[in-house]
Every structure is written in C-alpha cells, then in structure tokens.
Amino acid sequence: MIFRTVIITLLSMLLLIGCSNDAELDTVRNKFGQDYSIDRLTKYEDDSIIRVYKVSKEADEKYQIVQIVRSKGYKDYIKFMVTIDNDSKKISDIHIIEHNETHDYGGYVTKDWFLKRFINKPINQSLKIAKIVSENPWEVTAITGATITSEAVVKGVNLCIQNIEPILIIENYEQ
Secondary structure (H helix, E strand, C coil), rough: CCCHHHHHHHHHHHHHHHHHHHHHHHHHHHHHCCCEEEEECCHHHHCEEEEEEECCCCCCCCCEEEEEEECCCCEEEEEEEEEECCCCCCCEEEEEEEECCCCCCHHHHHHHHHHCCCCCCCCCCCCEEECCCCCCCCECCCCCHHHHHHHHHHHHHHHHHHHHHHHHHHHHHHH
C-alpha cells in the first residue's frame, strides 16, 4: 500500500512539473506567435531564473532572450517574464505571470504604467529603485505604497541582466 502511494505521488509530481514547463513555454509562444523559433537554454537556468529561451525568426540574426524569473515580493514570490533584445541590448518587454501581492498597492505590479517603466532600459548596468521620480536611465520609480513589491521586480530584472551577458556572448559566437 505504501509503495502504491509513493508511486502515485511521484507520478503526480512529474505531471505537475511537466504542466508547469508547458505553461511557461505557452506564455512565451503566446507573446511571440507561431512564426518564431523558441529554443530553451537550460544551462543558464537556476533557482531564481527558472526558464531561459532564445526567440528568433528563421534566417534572422536578431533574437530576443526571454527569462522567466522568480523574486520574493511582499507576500510571496512574483513570477515574471523579462525579454531582452540582443541587438539593442535593452529590455523590450516585461510581463507578470503570477503573483500573490496585496490587492491594493501590490496589485499594481501588473499594470502597464508600472511595467512600462522597465521598457528600453539598457542592460549595461543594474537597475535601482527611485522612491519619487527616476532621474537616471538605470532607475525605476517604485509603486507608491508597494516599495517591497517594486524592489522584488527590480531584483528579478537585475538577475536577468546579470545572467544575460554570458548568454549574449555565447549565442552571438555560435551564430
């Protein structure tokens, strides 16, 4: 009886892991569409950056690196997708996949007006939180009343920025 329970538990865990991977790939595929090639780059993944994909069109030297990252927010982990363009070396998109932040201020983490603060930020330097107004290209204005949530997103983006350098060097070299 115990053996049967262990087997059922293990099979259930494998099914959940497989579904999670498919959901993340589906998120990337939904953003880019069927015309794009999506290759997983597992050697750049870890506990925080849980998925890395190279997204490109056939016969195009330009590509984007999509990283799905987890960062601890105020209440729980925030899981989001950061897209970096290899040509411009800037953040081209950020998308919150899931969060359990408070419904009032922390819930603003999914709003376009907050996420647009990251678009076109250069990846040559780590980002920092600005409490009132960002004055420098590497600053992102925090959500008022949700500084911890804002810092979690910036921390996750900075992990992606740190992770991107070896990816761009190797991927550009292999092309």
